[in-house]
Amino acid sequence: MKKVIILFLFIVQVSLYAQEELEYRPFVEEGKVWNMFYKSNEFVDVVPDYEFKYFIEGDTLIAGQNCKKFYSFNEHYNNQTEYKMALHESEGKVYFIPSGSTESYILYDFTIPVGTSTVISSVSSPESNIEMRNNRNGITKTNGISRHCLLVNKVDVSIEYFPSGWWIEGIGSELGPLYTWQFGLTGNIGIFLNCEVNGETVFNMTEEPVSFTAGQMATIILPTEPDASKGKYYRLDRYEDGQIIFEQELQPQAHIPYIIVPNEDFSIDLSTLDLAGCYRDTVSVDDISFIGSYVSETFDYPDGFYIDFIDITHDCRFEESCVIGALRAYLLVRWDDPYNQGGTRVPPLNKRGILLRDYETDITSPLGETGEATLYDLQGRMLPSKPAQGIYIKNRQKVMVK
Numbered sequence: 049m050k051k052v053i054i055l056f057l058f059i060v061q062v063s064l065y066a067q068e069e070l071e072y073r074p075f076v077e078e079g080k081v082w083n084m085f086y087k088s089n090e091f092v093d094v095v096p097d098y099e100f101k102y103f104i105e106g107d108t109l110i111a112g113q114n115c116k117k118f119y120s121f122n123e124h125y126n127n128q129t130e131y132k133m134a135l136h137e138s139e140g141k142v143y144f145i146p147s148g149s150t151e152s153y154i155l156y157d158f159t160i161p162v163g164t165s166t167v168i169s170s171v172s173s174p175e176s177n178i179e180m181r182n183n184r185n186g187i188t189k190t191n192g193i194s195r196h197c198l199l200v201n202k203v204d205v206s207i208e209y210f211p212s213g214w215w216i217e218g219i220g221s222e223l224g225p226l227y228t229w230q231f232g233l234t235g236n237i238g239i240f241l242n243c244e245v246n247g248e249t250v251f252n253m254t255e256e257p258v259s260f261t262a263g264q265m266a267t268i269i270l271p272t273e274p275d276a277s278k279g280k281y282y283r284l285d286r287y288e289d290g291q292i293i294f295e296q297e298l299q300p301q302a303h304i305p306y307i308i309v310p311n312e313d314f315s316i317d318l319s320t321l322d323l324a325g326c327y328r329d330t331v332s333v334d335d336i337s338f339i340g341s342y343v344s345e346t347f348d349y350p351d352g353f354y355i356d357f358i359d360i361t362h363d364c365r366f367e368e369s370c371v372i373g374a375l376r377a378y379l380l381v382r383w384d385d386p387y388n389q390g391g392t393r394v395p396p397l398n399k400r401g402i403l404l405r406d407y408e409t410d411i412t413s414p415l416g417e418t419g420e421a422t423l424y425d426l427q428g429r430m431l432p433s434k435p436a437q438g439i440y441i442k443n444r445q446k447v448m449v450k
Contacts (some may be wrong), residue, residue: 070195076136079105082103100120101186104118163181203432258315259314268375307404356402
């Protein structure tokens, strides 16, 4: 079985780096905390979901250098706090001194000019030399704070297989404080959630606002009670006569995934939500799970199941892997034959039917009749529009355009 890979997809609002002079945001600060989350592979992993964090607390003097102590705390492993290293910072460069050492190594360099490279060290192997190139400068703003950021990649590897990633001034990389490049990881990477200083959130891994369009079917999950006036909400209720039934809910609740048919256009800014401790919530009936995710995810198709994206939205789609947007939900349905249906894990025709039942009218309608039908190719990937020719899938039926 292929191991499911869960990654947080960081979509940062970056403007081109103009001549704007911004205050430098230090990385090394007393009371700074990076909150992380390990999301288990629910198909093969025996380790449950758990939170962990990195934090800076206390001073130390090493070889005449004033430093701050850097720790990790992991609730899964006996709530242990572990001293990792000492940190110090000078002129846009962040240095670390491994535990038991007196030697300083560069962890980040936020001064790399665009188009040039510099050498840093890996926390897991300090003596290693990792050449990082700055491809672009930008500015990101979350929680009312603007920060410089750099789009970097490791010089001696292919970007196709080892993609570029953002370094954010005062925060580290988009993956967390120790992960200076995507495959130069130490320990469990998990998902980077946010950064705090003395209890105040200073940075969230936020995305573009989650958008909803009137009459366009979508899914939604919120940490607070959804606004019932925004449209009709449907909750997974039962599996009956070969159909997955969603019942309309007049008073939608927090932490429950829903199908929504909006009656107006609206959007939700993730930075306005308190998502601490929120990762995903699931409603299940029989061998069907409706899984709502508070963060974006990319994951492989699981053996013995198929994924059904209900959304007619750009942020939920099939690519080489499944991509689910933040505050969205998807159906995970047991399927006994994932390999013998045309060689794809995404069965295009024999998915179980989905019905939406309205409370007021007691009318049950097939999924798709309340909004524009989604189009897919034969690999199950969402199409932006009807192809000029060839075969595509609409309402779980093959359509041929000659």
